[in-house]
Amino acid sequence: MLDLKAASPLAQAxxxxxxxxxxxxxxxxxxxxxxxxxxxxxxRATWEADGHAFRIGPMSDQMVASLDLFGVGPAAFQFQExxxx
Numbered sequence: 001m002l003d004l005k006a007a008s009p010l011a012q013a014x015x016x017x018x019x020x021x022x023x024x025x026x027x028x029x030x031x032x033x034x035x036x037x038x039x040x041x042x043x044r045a046t047w048e049a050d051g052h053a054f055r056i057g058p059m060s061d062q063m064v065a066s067l068d069l070f071g072v073g074p075a076a077f078q079f080q081e082x083x084x085x
Contacts, residue, residue: 002029002036010036014043021053024077029059032066044077 002010014022022043040056047054056077059067064074 001031003031003033004035007033007035007039011039011043014039018046018050019052022047022055023053024056025058026056026063027058027060029063029066032063032070034070037067037070037072040077041072 044054054077056074059074059077067074067076
């Protein structure tokens with residue numbers, strides 16, 4: 001559940017990984033709230049500005065549906081898709 005309570009811990013966890021390429025597995029996400037979406041969009045922009053790859057995938061169907069409801073497609077989280085596995 002990426003809801004309001006998860007936003008601050010998510011932001012802290014992402015900041016701890018700043019400085020290198022990042023791939024997030026969102027295959028088990030059941031709900032995506034607006035605050036966590038903002039955190040993820042900010043992280044994506046930060047990684048891009050830093051010149052590092054940022055990717056979320058795989059994504060659960062629920063996460064994709066939530067992104068669609070917010071008007072943000074999954075492609076927004078595919079910056080530099082060439083991250084090694």
